[in-house]
Amino acid sequence: MKEQKKEKYIGIDIGGTTAKIGLVDAEGTILRSEEYAVDFDGYETPILTTVLERLKKFLADCGVCRLQLVGIGVSATGGINTQTGRVDGSAGHIKNWQGSRIKEKMEEVLQIPAYVLNDANAVALGEVWLGAARGRRNVVVVTIGTGIGGGIIVDGNPLLGKSGFAGEVGHMIVSHAGESCTCGNFGCLERYGSTKALIKRIEQGIRAGEIEGFEDGAVNGRRIFEEVERGNLAVERTVNLWIDYIADGLISLIHIFNPEIVIIGGGVSVQRRLFVDKVRSKVLSRARVEFTEGLEIEPAELGNQAGMIGAVHFCRMSMLSERR
Template sequence: MTHVLGIDIGGTKIRMGVVSTDGHVHADWTISTEIPLYPYLERHVKDALEKHPTIVAIGIGTRGMVEPGTGKIVFEMQLEGWEGTPVKQWLEAATGLPVEVNNDANVAALAEAVLGAGQGYKNVVAVTVGTGLGGGLVFDGEIIDGKHGGGGEIGHLILYPKGLPCGCGRQGCSEQYVSGSALHRLIKEHDVRSAEGEVVSPRDLFPLAAQGDVKAQAVRHRFVEDLGITISTLQAILDMDVVVVGGGVIDSSDAWWDEFIKTTEPLLLKPLTITRAQFGNEAGMLGAAMLVRNVAADSEKGRNV
């Protein structure tokens, strides 16, 4: 049986997995992220290939914006020296194997579309609510990258014109209102406190709202309404089959999901399936592997001829 190597590159750690085309993980490990990143990555990839000779292709999901086709990192501010790295070109030369590279949010969306909550749907939009707001578009099983690799930048839809400044340099982006960072700000603005008088965390906000705290409920309503508006805007453009909502905030979704659905439905142009993501931290590695699933499938067919 052939396998692929899926790699999820984050700011502090890199997750690697040996995966079959059906998504079964045969080996899975995590290493710290070190700078300079490329030679460190190449060393660990070669080590993985020695230990797992059935690997026939390599898929990588990474922070930053990736140039479609070339696999070159064209924008990344936090991983020093990573921007400008032609990852696909260098790693293919070093290993002799096919390599595909894409943005981490895109590959997480691909995991949900191919293996997870979006499986069986033709047009899938994934919305990832974590520290920031990310997402990905997977239509007919393929990631929609856009011309510059910026397809699916859901967090940078303008939600409130001339609103809060965003790290992208514009104002009013949805990420400033629908994210873990936004919840921190809203909690402070509404002075949401626990029974002990402490300012609550986003993790504690939703249970507090469920208990009837008026200030917590106000923040919850603002959050779910802004998320609903963002999704309705996406529907007006894309008319997708399903929206898969994931990210760290989904861990507390039992406390806000019903209100979110109730608030969102009147905003939609047409009925829309909205569901929770199936994968958590594993999505990036699995989605990276799925970038090269066809290579592995073709290799398997060739061996069986």
């Protein structure tokens, strides 16, 4: 038991603009962490090269006894193949990312096992281990931001699919021949339910002269909710339509996965009364009643640490199941 307590993990969270590297213990406490830019030269230096350089420095600086390190968990953006630990699909705009052999390179540097998964799945696992879905076994996590990310937990395990790509809830098609999406398809949920989509609708409303109240500044999530708070009805109507899309997406997911709890993440989830509560009441009033009994819909708790924490949890779970 004493030995187990000393076990430490490296948790890495690689996003499109920054990467975080942390030293995490077996209880999920982040003992030390650092964050670095990865887009400083437009990705001419491949993200993985930047992260590996920083990782070597991080290890040297924190002077951890290498013997205490048992594994590396990596949360990474894009289509991550969990079997090979490689980036098989890129978010498109990130140069030199697709094909990155994350697992292989990390294991080369540290000589301990590395496990890699998609960032949205890592966030879901983080919330299950130490966040808003602690102790739950069937969980849907949806992160609303520039896009819409998702992670599904079934019977305590992340739903990865054949290669690790499962959970791309933002690319559920909700409108036949709808708006074009970054994924190459049309009518994906994130074209309608992401924060970016809300901002776009508000900006369209402003240009059409239907929305007022943004004369003095930029349109962003916080400002939009301030306008709703102030009683700006045109903005509230647009926000309500946007919430309808999110609620519809969640209802579909609830009917497919029958979760105990739905977690809503992303910056906008700090808006409890004007956003999370509204989503909850729409979902609970429209989903089939046998699915909603005891169903909770709550904001995420771990914020931007969720990916790193979830990656470490994935590493622990994978090592445990391999030991069996």
